[in-house]
Amino acid sequence: MIDRLPHEKGFHVSWDQLHRDARALAWRLQGRGPDDGSWRAVVAITRGGMAPAMIVARELDIRTVDTISVKSYHSGGGKEDQRREAQVIKSPNAEMMGDGEGILVVDDLVDTGKTLELVRKLYPKAHFACVYAKPEGEKQTDTFITGVSQDTWIFFPWDMALQYVEPFRGRD
Ligand SMILES: O=P(O)(O)OC[C@H]1O[C@H](OP(=O)(O)OP(=O)(O)O)[C@H](O)[C@@H]1O
Ligand code: HPA
Numbered sequence: 054m055i056d057r058l059p060h061e062k063g064f065h066v067s068w069d070q071l072h073r074d075a076r077a078l079a080w081r082l083q084g085r086g087p088d089d090g091s092w093r094a095v096v097a098i099t100r101g102g103m104a105p106a107m108i109v110a111r112e113l114d115i116r117t118v119d120t121i122s123v124k125s126y127h128s129g130g131g132k133e134d135q136r137r138e139a140q141v142i143k144s145p146n147a148e149m150m151g152d153g154e155g156i157l158v159v160d161d162l163v164d165t166g167k168t169l170e171l172v173r174k175l176y177p178k179a180h181f182a183c184v185y186a187k188p189e190g191e192k193q194t195d196t197f198i199t200g201v202s203q204d205t206w207i208f209f210p211w212d213m214a215l216q217y218v219e220p221f222r223g224r225d
């Protein structure tokens with residue numbers, strides 16, 4: 054990928070690990086909604102938030118699920134000055150969302166925080182939950198499960214495939 058920073062570390066997440074971590078997120082969010090502790094709806098930030106949001110909605114028995122689609126792009130001058138900007142290209146149901154009160158917005162991870170910053174501006178009273186968080190964007194989340202360093206690239210199971218690896222002794 055051309056727009057990826059030269060990350061030093063890779064954190065590879067299996068489906069099983071993602072399932073456990075998303076369940077841990079649901080556990081943490083249980084009973085923490087406004088008023089009687091329940092949440093009105095789950096909103097997934099597509100596409101990465103969809104798998105964790107499904108697991109959270111299942112565990113918390115929330116049937117109202119919607120999506121918000123945020124597209125990121127680079128703007129600015131040369132490579133060094135480029136900034137990551139985000140834009141909403143599909144909104145959830147406005148009547149349901151209101152100012153976000155009682156809504157759980159779920160994403161797979163927060164990196165720079167640009168995506169959540171934008172969604173938070175639109176729904177300031179929503180609760181923002183991520184499975185993984187990097188330090189730069191951490192302040193944009195209300196709840197997350199696992200923190201990783203900024204120079205770590207998280208590989209999600211939907212972006213990976215099982216493949217053969219040479220035995221240690223066969224490698225240079
Ligand atoms: O904190 P940020 O720096 O904004 O980055 C985090 C966002 O980036 C990734 O989504 P991406 O926009 O790549 O789209 P995708 O979910 O469709 O893969 C990830 O799923 C988060 O939504
Ligand atoms: O570490 C990451 N992994 C996958 N997608 C991402 N989008 C921003 N940061 C990441």
Ligand SMILES: [Mg+2]
Pocket residue numbers: 098099100101102160161
């Ligand atoms: Mg995403």
